Amino acid sequence: MSYDEKNAWVYAVVAIGGYAGYLAVILDRAQGVPLSTVAYVLPMILAVGAAAVASVVGHLVIAAAWPTEAGRTDQRDREIHRHGEYIGSMVLAAGVLVALGLTMAELDHFWIANAIYLAxxxxxxxxxxVKLGTYRRGF
Structure with a gap:
């Protein structure tokens, strides 16, 4: 497994964990009240911040565990990264359009912010x- 593939695994785990933690807090707070009335700003900020810190720590752990691989990328790694980022950007663009539609429909800020976070x-x-699949199957 290449250094970049290990980092991709860290990124996936952190993204899932951070969002799952956020959802757990929000759904716990929504006991018996409408979701749009739940205080979501601080949990969202904390989830994003914790995910950023966890990602950095994860990347540092991988760099420390495999110091000879750290920073080594070849043409294949760069192409896989580019392809994954391209697909991710397309998904983000679709999510932004959804959030824009929610804004135009004048929905509560809760739904707009959560649509952006989910995007x-x-x-x-x-x-x-896409990156992990490409590492396993190739282009």
Whole structure:
């Protein structure tokens, strides 16, 4: 497994874990009240911040565990990264259009913010899934 593939696994796990933690907090707070009335801003900020920190820590752990591989990328790694980022960007663009539609429909900020957050998470997961699939199957 290449260094970049290991980092892709970290990114996927952090994206899933961060969003799952956020959802758990929001759904716990929504006991008996409409979702749109739940205080979501601080949990979302904390989830994004914790995911960023966890991602950095994960990448540092991989770099420390495999120091000879750290920073080594070849043409294949660069192409796989580019392809995954392209797919992730397309998913993000679709999510932004959904959030824009929610804004135009004048829905609560809760739904708009959560649509944007979900778009980022799905973008990360789709892009990473493409990268991991390409590492395993090739182009």
């Amino acid at each position: 980022f998470v799905l973008s990360a997961l789709c892009g990473t899934a």
